[in-house]
Amino acid sequence: MKKLSVVVMAVVMVLALCLNVGAAGWFVKSPSGNDAPIIIEFENEDPNCTASLTIIPYKDRVTLTDEEREELEDAYDDIVNADDLGELCDALEKLADIAGVSIIDLAVSDLFYIDMDNCDVHYEHGKFKIKLDADTLKGFVGLMQMIDGEWVLVEDAEIDENGYLVFSAKELGSFAVVVDKTKNDTTSPQTGDPTMEIAVYSSTAVVMLAAFAAVVAYKKKRV
Numbered sequence: 001m002k003k004l005s006v007v008v009m010a011v012v013m014v015l016a017l018c019l020n021v022g023a024a025g026w027f028v029k030s031p032s033g034n035d036a037p038i039i040i041e042f043e044n045e046d047p048n049c050t051a052s053l054t055i056i057p058y059k060d061r062v063t064l065t066d067e068e069r070e071e072l073e074d075a076y077d078d079i080v081n082a083d084d085l086g087e088l089c090d091a092l093e094k095l096a097d098i099a100g101v102s103i104i105d106l107a108v109s110d111l112f113y114i115d116m117d118n119c120d121v122h123y124e125h126g127k128f129k130i131k132l133d134a135d136t137l138k139g140f141v142g143l144m145q146m147i148d149g150e151w152v153l154v155e156d157a158e159i160d161e162n163g164y165l166v167f168s169a170k171e172l173g174s175f176a177v178v179v180d181k182t183k184n185d186t187t188s189p190q191t192g193d194p195t196m197e198i199a200v201y202s203s204t205a206v207v208m209l210a211a212f213a214a215v216v217a218y219k220k221k222r223v
Contacts, residue, residue, distance in 0.1 A: 026080075027079060027107060027109075028108065028109040028136070028179065031059070031076070031108070034059065034136060037110065037165070038133045038134070040133055042131065044128050045127050051117070051128075052117055053115070053116055054114070054115045054117070055132070056068075056112060056114075061073065061113070072111070072113050072174050074149070075176065079111070084103050085103065085107070085178060088144070088151040091155075092142055092144065095141065095153065096141065099141055105180050105181055106181070107181040108144075108178055109177050109179045109181075110176070111175070111176050111177075112174075113173060113174050127168045127170040128168065130167055131164050132166075136179070136184075137159060139183030139184040140159050140178075140179055142154070143167055143175060144175065144176040145169065146175075147171055154167045154169065
């Protein structure tokens with residue numbers, strides 16, 4: 001009987017670890033399920049800038065260069081592993097205080113990369129003014145951007161009268177939309193990268209089958 005108890009305890013411990021791995025931090029739901037936000041319009045403050053912008057959603061990160069993909073995946077890992085989003089960005093914690101929102105109610109509803117091409121001398125130009133539409137803006141609180149491996153708050157990001165996200169950015173790269181998850185109706189308990197979740201569920205199934213086999217073997221031995 002003691003051996004059977006040990007097996008059961010082991011199964012419980014493994015399942016607990018699997019559930020912990022499957023809980024993917026501070027995302028409303030997996031960004032792998034989101035389509036790219038739509039660029040409504042953009043302009044550079046230098047009229048001579050000929051750059052064009054493209055948004056790559058997290059699910060299409062394989063289309064980025066290796067360096068860009070690694071940045072976006074690092075951004076994902078930061079959000080998954082943080083104690084809360086205020087840990088990633090002090091300015092976001094201050095913004096939450098001003099908005100009267102608890103920092104633990106903040107979550108990322110979208111993660112994407114904004115890329116630029118058709119301008120070989122962009123370092124001579126200024127900021128972009130960008131207007132986006134997305135299905136992940138409900139409960140909007142702020143917009144974070146990763147610059148040189150650090151998260152910063154995009155200070156002028158706001159939702160305009162038409163429901164579009166409007167902001168300025170001199171540097172482009174990885175962006176995360178931060179919302180009050182209590183006001184975002186896309187909240188789902190199924191968070192995280194689907195590939196990881198599949199691995200978790202597969203491992204769980206294997207453990208359960210092994211436990212079942214152990215129980216059956218134990219009973220046969222007693223007969």
